[in-house]
Amino acid sequence: xxxxxxxxxxxxxxxxxxxxxxxxxxxxxxxxxxxxxxxxxxxxxxxxxxxxxxxxxxxxxxxxxxxxxxxxxxxxxxxxxxxxxxxxxxxxxxxxxxxxxxxxxxxxxxxxxxxxxxxxxxxxxxxxxxxxxxxxxxxxxxxxxxxxxxxxxxxxxxxxxxxxxxxxxxxxxxxxxxxxxxxxxxxxxxxxxxxxxxxxxxxxxxxxxxxxxxxxxxxxxxxxxxxxxxxxxxxxxxxxxxxxxxxxxxxxxxxxxxxxxxxxxxxxxxxxxxxxxxxxxxxxxxxxxxxxxxxxxxxxxxxxxxxxxxxxxxxxx
Amino acid sequence: xxxxxxxxxxxxxxxxxxxxxxxxxxxxxxxxxxxxxxxxxxxxxxxxxxxxxxxxxxxxxxxxxxxxxxxxxxxxxxxxxxxxxxxxxxxxxxxxxxxxxxxxxxxxxxxxxxxxxxxxxxxxxxxxxxxxxxxxxxxxxxxxxxxxxxxxxxxxxxxxxxxxxxxxxxxxxxxxxxxxxxxxxxxxxxxxxxxxxxxxxxxxxxxxxxxxxxxxxxxxxxxxxxxxxxxxxxxxxxxxxxxxxxxxxxxxxxxxxxxxxxxxxxxxxxxxxxxxxxxxxxxxx
Numbered sequence: 001x002x003x004x005x006x007x008x009x010x011x012x013x014x015x016x017x018x019x020x021x022x023x024x025x026x027x028x029x030x031x032x033x034x035x036x037x038x039x040x041x042x043x044x045x046x047x048x049x050x051x052x053x054x055x056x057x058x059x060x061x062x063x064x065x066x067x068x069x070x071x072x073x074x075x076x077x078x079x080x081x082x083x084x085x086x087x088x089x090x091x092x093x094x095x096x097x098x099x100x101x102x103x104x105x106x107x108x109x110x111x112x113x114x115x116x117x118x119x120x121x122x123x124x125x126x127x128x129x130x131x132x133x134x135x136x137x138x139x140x141x142x143x144x145x146x147x148x149x150x151x152x153x154x155x156x157x158x159x160x161x162x163x164x165x166x167x168x169x170x171x172x173x174x175x176x177x178x179x180x181x182x183x184x185x186x187x188x189x190x191x192x193x194x195x196x197x198x199x200x201x202x203x204x205x206x207x208x209x210x211x212x213x214x215x216x217x218x219x220x221x222x223x224x225x226x227x228x229x230x231x232x233x234x235x236x237x238x239x240x241x242x243x244x245x246x247x248x249x250x251x252x253x254x255x256x257x258x259x260x261x262x263x264x265x266x267x268x269x270x271x272x273x274x275x276x277x278x279x280x281x282x283x284x285x286x287x288x289x290x291x292x293x294x295x296x297x298x299x300x301x302x303x304x305x306x307x308x309x310x311x312x313x314x315x316x317x
Numbered sequence: 318x319x320x321x322x323x324x325x326x327x328x329x330x331x332x333x334x335x336x337x338x339x340x341x342x343x344x345x346x347x348x349x350x351x352x353x354x355x356x357x358x359x360x361x362x363x364x365x366x367x368x369x370x371x372x373x374x375x376x377x378x379x380x381x382x383x384x385x386x387x388x389x390x391x392x393x394x395x396x397x398x399x400x401x402x403x404x405x406x407x408x409x410x411x412x413x414x415x416x417x418x419x420x421x422x423x424x425x426x427x428x429x430x431x432x433x434x435x436x437x438x439x440x441x442x443x444x445x446x447x448x449x450x451x452x453x454x455x456x457x458x459x460x461x462x463x464x465x466x467x468x469x470x471x472x473x474x475x476x477x478x479x480x481x482x483x484x485x486x487x488x489x490x491x492x493x494x495x496x497x498x499x500x501x502x503x504x505x506x507x508x509x510x511x512x513x514x515x516x517x518x519x520x521x522x523x524x525x526x527x528x529x530x531x532x533x534x535x536x537x538x539x540x541x542x543x544x545x546x547x548x549x550x551x552x553x554x555x556x557x558x559x560x561x562x563x564x565x566x567x568x569x570x571x572x573x574x575x576x577x578x579x580x581x582x583x584x585x586x587x588x589x590x591x592x593x594x595x596x597x598x599x600x601x602x
Contacts, residue, residue, distance in 0.1 A: 015447045022444070026460045142584035144536045146543040146559055147577040154570035165567060250451030250540075257544050258563060269544045272459040280459045284452060291449050 008299050012292050019288045020073070023281050024066050027056075030277075034058055040082055040275030055080070073285065079278030083271070088282045091267065096286075098168055099263035102186065102255065103248045105179055109187035110194055110244065115237065117191070118198025122233075123225070125203050133195060140192035145251040149185035149258035156181055166260040182259045186251045190244045197240055202233040238302050245294040249287055342593030345586035352583060356402035365393035367400040367553040378571055388558070388572040389565040398575055400553035406583065408469050408548070409534035413527055415473035420480035421523070425511045427481065428488025435485070442478035450475040451537060458546045465554075468547035472537050476530060483526055487519040521598035528591035532584045539580055555579050 030037040035052050052058070056079075057065045072079075078088035121133035157165035169178035205211065206229055214224045253265030260266070264283055271279040355362055364384070371391035378386045385394040427435040445453065457471035491497060492515075500510045516523075541547035542556025543563075550557055555576040562573035 015443060018444050019447045023456065026456065030460045031462070138585060138588065139581065142532070142536075142581045142588065144540055144580065146540055146556075147573075147580060150559060150563060150566055150570070150573045151577065153566055154573065158567055158570070246449040249449040253451065253455065254540050254544060268455065269546070272455060272463075273545055275459075277459070280456065284448075284456050287449065287452050288447055291452075292447055 004303050005300055008296055012296050016289060016292055017070075019292075020070055020285055021066060023284050023288075024069055026281065027277065028062070038082075038277050040277065042082070042275075073282070078282040081271075081276050081279050083274040083276045084279075088279045091279060092264065092282055092286070095262060095264045095267045098261055099252055099256070099265060101175070102179055102182055102261065102263060103252055105176075105183035106186040106190075106248060106251075107244075109183055110190045113187070114191045114194025115198050115234070117195040119202055119230070119233075121195065121199045122202030122206070125199075130199075133199070137192040137196050140188050141196075143188055145185050145189070145254045146258055148188045149182065149255055152181045152185050153259070168261055178261075182255045182261060185258070186248065186255045189251075190247055193240065193244065193247075194237060197236050198233065201236045202229065205229045205233040208232075235302075235305060238298065238305055241301075242295045242298040245298070246291060249291055339593055339597075342590050345589040348582065349586045349590070352402050352579075353406060355399050356406055359399045359403060363393075363396035363399045365396040367392060367397040368551045376565060376569055376572070378569070385575050386571045388561055390561075394558075394572060394575050397553040397558060398555070398579055401555045401558060401576065402579070404465055404548050404552065405535065405539065405555040405579070408465060408538045408554075409531050411469050412473045412476065412534040412538065413531050415470070416476035416480055416530070417527060419473075420477040421484055423477070424481035424484025425488055425516065428485035429492055429507065429511055429515065438481065442482060445475070445478045448475075451540060454537065454541060455546065458541065463546050463549065465548045465552070468538060468541045472534055472541070475537075476534065480526065480530070484519070484523060487522060488515055491515050491518055522595065525591050525595040525598065528587060528594060532587040532591070535580065535584055535587070 027034045027037050032041065034056070035049050035058065038052050038056060039048065057068050060068070076089060078092065080086070081088050081091050084091050117133050117137075121130040124130045153165050156162050163181050164178050165181075167178060169175045206225075210232075211224060211229055214228045215221070219228075252263065253268055255261070256263040256265035257269050264286070268280065268283045268287075270276075271283065369392065371387065373391065374383070374387055375389055375391035376387060377383060380386065383393050383395065385398065388394055388397070423438055427438045448456070453475045454468070454471040457474060458467050461467045461470070488511075496514065496518075497510060500514050505513075538547055539554075539556030539559065542554050543560045545560060548554035548557045550561060558576035559573060562570075562576070566573060
């Protein structure tokens with residue numbers, strides 16, 4: 001367990017450094033000169049070109065440019081936004097919290113409804129409830145965050161007027177109200193995935209010997225399900241949570257754009273559209289960092305939760 | 318994972334049969350076939366030019382003149398839907414093709430040759446998978462420019478590691494089987510063993526995966542077009558139609574509903590077909 005954890009923790013920074021190298025190299029891979037790319041292809045004076053060249057050390061060897069870029073990045077200097085007349089760091093900072101709130105709220109929806117639906121379907125396997133859940137899952141899996149978002153806006157904001165349609169609101173309860181529809185839109189497809197995984201896993205678990213043993217010991221079926229099967233059935237759900245994290249970070253971009261939320265995702269879209277390369281690079285690196293951290297936590301959690309993984313590495317290590 | 322799938326088979330199969338099983342898949346194939354036919358015959362079927370605007374009749378609901386109504390610029394939604402099938406279905410087809418042409422051989426080689434090549438490719442996939450997939454596509458589009466082609470290439474690249482990994486896993490299982498040893502004993506070269514013998518034996522699960530990938534690709538391309546980084550207006554595309562409908566969503570949902578239905582129905586059909594294929598494979602084992 002400890003060995004596995006150390007290995008994971010050591011690999012993560014390595015991947016992060018490689019990813020930052022890829023993100024940095026994009027300036028050179030883009031068609032046209034790096035100066036032009038960083039200026040977003042805008043007409044610019046000789047002076048602006050010189051300034052960019054100095055700021056990004058473009059006259060230095062490639063690798064020196066990269067290390068100084070990474071060094072500035074780590075110290076909090078993310079470069080300048082060319083569209084916002086501000087530093088990229090100032091543009092990004094206020095955007096982090098809304099994205100965090102949106103993805104966390106969506107995660108809560110995914111965990112609760114996904115597992116609940118999967119469990120209900122598994123306990124009624126082959127019956128009408130199970131069929132209903134499976135059909136629902138089939139449809140939900142085909143609904144993208146964009147579609148779900150637009151449908152929710154139209155039905156619950158415009159027609160019924162239960163929720164505000166756009167924007168982030170004023171914080172507190174108002175903020176929560178503004179985030180409910182976006183979070184549902186973001187959660188929908190992942191709920192399908194979690195429900196499907198939970199269902200299959202729970203059905204399999206209920207057929208295993210240790211459940212038979214528990215039943216034969218005369219435990220009530222409620223105790224068997226809650227105390228014995230539930231925990232065991234959730235192991236595969238933990239395994240897919242890394243996948244879901246990637247889906248959430250990608251989906252947040254779409255959902256923020258659909259609902260006009262001022263988060264990291266909508267800033268990323270605006271920056272790509274406005275060819276604001278420094279901001280695109282900064283957000284990409286932040287999202288990769290977040291994704292890697294989440295995956296690390298998932299891996300460790302998985303190793304900790306499943307005694308088979310925990311014990312096998314202890315034995316061999 | 319494979320043991321899980323095998324163990325859960327009886328329940329899934331039973332449920333799948335109750336859902337209509339192969340018959341549902343055939344119906345799905347017919348529906349998709351009609352969509353493809355509509356895309357090919359678009360100029361013959363579409364009642365209007367999908368790009369011609371008519372501001373006086375904008376945002377109308379379904380009428381006798383406009384079967385599914387008009388969008389914010391007064392363009393005929395039915396015609397745009399039909400023309401939109403070209404990029405919305407052709408794009409994902411190109412994505413599956415490109416990612417397969419690169420990912421399949423690399424996965425075959427990594428699984429069969431192993432050693433340094435396998436290690437190097439594995440690290441490359443780790444690096445690519447460090448990016449959430451849509452983020453990687455967005456970064457690539459940011460680098461090379463917007464539009465249908467960059468979006469298709471970007472999404473194709475993000476699909477390569479997934480496919481290569483699956484193929485590699487399948488090859489690892491096949492490699493130790495006797496027929497491969499027999500091939501080697503007869504002195505067959507690596508390409509002949511890989512493409513002539515191993516590939517046909519793993520083609521079932523690979524085809525099932527490619528079918529599912531088509532559905533994912535459809536959603537991803539529509540997502541990129543939705544945020545304005547894929548197919549650009551005035552070209553008809555289901556994702557771009559969603560983006561267009563978003564601007565008038567507070568007035569009417571009609572322009573959004575039809576492309577949504579087209580996308581959802583297509584993806585469900587593709588998933589049903591994919592499910593039927595893997596169901597068939599597992600039953601035949």
